[in-house]
Amino acid sequence: MPLLIVLTAGIAAAQDSLRVGSDVDFRTVLSGLFGTVTVDGAQWQRMVLRPRLVAGKFDAVLDIELFIDEKGRFRDRGWDFDTRTAGFESILRKIHYLQYGDLDREEDRVYVRVGALENVTLGYGLIMSDYRNTLDEPGVKKTGLDIAVRDVSAWSVGVRLIVNDFLDLSRGGALIGARMSARPILYPNEMGVGRLEVGLTAVADVDQFEGLRGLRLPSRPRRDAVGMAGVDAAYPIWDREHARLTLYGQYARLVDRNGVQGEGFGAPGLHLILGPLRARAEYRRFSDHFRPQYFDDLYEKSRARYDEARQTAFTKASALTDTSMRGIYGDARLSLGPVLTASAAYQRLSGQGGATNQRFIARAALAQAFLKRIPYLSQASAYYEKYNIDTRQTGFFDSTLDTFYGYILAVDISQDVAVVWDTRYTFAPGPTLRRNKVLNIQAVAHF
Template sequence: MIRHFLFVFLFLSSPARALDLNLEGLVGAVSVEDRVWQRIDLRPRLRYGALEASFDLELFIDGEGKIRDRGWDFSSRRRGLESVLRKIHYIRYGLPEDPTRKAYFRVGALDRLTLGNGLIVRDYRNTFGHPGVKRTGIDIQVRGLVWESLSIRGFLNDAVDLLDRGSPLIGGRASAVSVGGLEVGATLALDLDQLSSLPDSVRSGAEDDAYGAYGVDLAYPLVQGRNLFLTVYGGVARPVATTRKGTGFHGPGLRLVVGKLSARSEVRFVRGAFEPDHFDAVYEQTRVYIADDGSIVTREAGVADVDLNGFLATVEARDVGIFGGAVSYQHLVGGGLDDRFLRGKLSVRPGFLGPFRHVSLSEAYLEMRDRAATPAGFFEVNEDTRFGYRFGLRPAGRVSVIWNMEFSYEPDGAGGFERRRTLGLQTVFGL
């Protein structure tokens, strides 16, 4: 079995096997724990067929001009693991959406990870707080391992949590296509300890607090053409590792793909203590926090026990004309409460900017959610609010300047929220 996995991961690459190696340097200001430090990063990149790897050799300099030991601290087992693993920017083989490859894996930063139709895990990312906090995630997918139509995928958010405390966020999905094209899938996501991101001095001996969800789903293709796909789907999910009971349903839903445009719409029902899209893009931000009274509050505690009905709609365009982007909106109501979220991203293709030929990157994003247990209104900021932008210039052939600004919110200890700014202003140059 081990030899089989090694063969799948390392030798089923594309025919072109030439080793491609290049080196980049990054210099600039970044936010580290609400402070602005200077970061110097030497980033070697290599490619061998479908295998790609990028590494970070970093130095951080604080506001007083002192070189900090972040990334080079081996004073404890955990810090040593963090220092070694944060050297990995990413290691990747293939792409998860490529049906021609039997295997895919990625080690390092995870972004926009969705399992199935997203009722449990949707657009999850482990990059919150980067580069000050760097999680080394693992995402693996194998097709045709037992029989041809079987696909198995699994992920974990941080290898340090696995190796040090044995309590990462893990998730997995198995799906298979039966006669007639009907796809049947099962998904599980489990946070083995919602408190794992807290320092030992804060959690003060508190026991591990696990929470997760599992579910099954079906999808059936109504239309399959060269540039047109229409699928009907639905599913059900329930929480696990908790005494609270609840069920979430989604469907019937329709997913339409026309060339580079895709759209989906689904009916959603919640009965009891269940939260759709629980493991989302802001999960690492809202996983656990310290309340105004000093108590520890987990994301699970914010799941309301209520019956809700509503819908989710999503539209995505991949480089259609001058623009690319996506927008999703959920609206669930019931019991005098509601659960709504709005997520959007917009980018402008550099080639269509005309006279602004030096602009290499231009995008903005917004995420906001008013969960059923949140007393604030939909347009009031809370811990689920995140927005920002990325802007890049290429003044010379191998030189780029990237401006990355993100805003999020965390409890201020007085019943409100304070804004947290994460800054990245770096010059990238090829060597």
């Protein structure tokens, strides 16, 4: 059982706040991290100085790193400028994230983020849902791009562009997503804005084998691309101040040059917002190899894998089965105020010959207000995800390549010091299924 242990000490060394003018709040925070990480199969020490600057809508966090290898030698990772490519990578490693605006604030019409990407969903998620480029951190660091512009013109036109990693892009193997949406003034509301929203979404992985770039392979596989493109439409059939019910539908098509094909419908669908509850349900129908939410939060691990026993590299697209399916999907998120936040998603599809495809996701986290009532405990959350469940072959909760779960616990050992356990489990192919355990133990001190 491979075990990666990361011991991190975080120290809030300095924090200053300055208000510039009447609207801009200028703040700086300096923290330090020290830990053990796995680099090229060896245990290295990683030291990070992490300054943060917040100025109005702008938020920047940098990582100034030093590495010491298993023999006690300082390495030039992050400081290699001998070639243009190495210098570019060294510069990118110093960016944790740079951000302007906030997607959750409706008044922010422009949003830009460079660096770590989390929970990226395009449209209603039939193509890309909850994608992130941070799955392999801290060992592998990706610097992505997320740009969104919305509410342009009387039609409320919105545009969004996603790039998973600038290094992947420079090597010609990036994951790129784009979306355009609009509200044509066909059925205007009381504000004169169209109620009907239509959108176009396209996502392409230019080279799936870019996911194996860090591995030492006997030979480099040929470039293999995959993509999806689709449309969607939504219309609110009930709209109140704290409640909304939206009717929607979505369609997408799988594009691949190796004979992998198919199309998918998610319609009709209902999206409910009712106070602290967010819920969604839809009927789904897919043909051939098409599978929904293809670019998900595990995609950076599943886009390409290497089977050491067979010495074979394979892509996620090549592992898709040619089976048309139909069924239902639903998800819900509930915030119980000062107690907890919980979410769950479930999909059940069935096809010819008794074939099934299920998906189950569950997450929960205790709220800070509730944690204050529990001595010493300052954070508690857990999650479980499993995709492509076929109960003809394995049990519903039996681990497979598409299983991912873990938990985070934080215990206060004094007023200013806490210890955080972050444990994750993933699985890799081999003669038998291999479980990888990633354990991050973090000590955080505030002064």
